[in-house]
Amino acid sequence: MFKVRIRHLPGNEDLPLPRQMSAGASGFDIPAAVTEPVILSPGKRGLIPAGFALEMPQGLEAQVRPRSGLALKKGVTTLNSPGTIDADYRGEVGVILINHGEEPFTVRRGDRIAQLVFQEVPAVRLEPADDLASTARGAGGFGHTGK
Numbered sequence: 613m614f615k616v617r618i619r620h621l622p623g624n625e626d627l628p629l630p631r632q633m634s635a636g637a638s639g640f641d642i643p644a645a646v647t648e649p650v651i652l653s654p655g656k657r658g659l660i661p662a663g664f665a666l667e668m669p670q671g672l673e674a675q676v677r678p679r680s681g682l683a684l685k686k687g688v689t690t691l692n693s694p695g696t697i698d699a700d701y702r703g704e705v706g707v708i709l710i711n712h713g714e715e716p717f718t719v720r721r722g723d724r725i726a727q728l729v730f731q732e733v734p735a736v737r738l739e740p741a742d743d744l745a746s747t748a749r750g751a752g753g754f755g756h757t758g759k
């Protein structure tokens with residue numbers, strides 16, 4: 613179990629904290645912290661504030677992921693999916709939403725627009741090398757095995 617500290621930014625104490633909607637849910641749903649409704653026209657994107665900031669232990673990240681219901685029913689998703697919240701980021705979490713649907717989409721205060729999933733991030737040091745170990749795949753990629 614990891615402990616992640618969270619604080620509402622001033623003026624957002626009325627919003628619920630992100631929460632898991634079932635005991636086994638991976639994600640903590642993020643309520644929108646817009647003060648006025650925001651309308652995303654078809655094809656448009658916007659940065660929706662979440663109204664809170666996080667303090668994670670080093671070695672964790674938080675991913676901002678879409679909600680499948682919004683994606684399926686409205687065509688609304690997170691553009692940079694998954695968004696990355698770094699362990700050392702102390703600013704307000706934001707959700708970059710895009711409307712791929714045919715209808716305008718309205719974001720209202722408190723709407724659950726995305727979800728936060730916490731992940732462990734291994735410590736990695738990149739080591740410059742002249743040769744890389746060979747494999748059967750080699751440089752094949754991008755669909756080289758066919759359909």
Ligand SMILES: O=c1ccn([C@H]2C[C@H](O)[C@@H](COP(=O)(O)OP(=O)(O)OP(=O)(O)O)O2)c(=O)[nH]1
Nearest residue numbers: 676692694695696697698701704705706707708
């Ligand atoms: O969906 C997102 C993605 C990022 N962030 C915040 C937290 C993250 O730690 C910071 C930087 O994100 P990222 O590294 O993806 O952005 P960048 O474009 O590389 O900007 P920077 O140069 O600030 O790192 O922005 C969010 O609030 N929501």
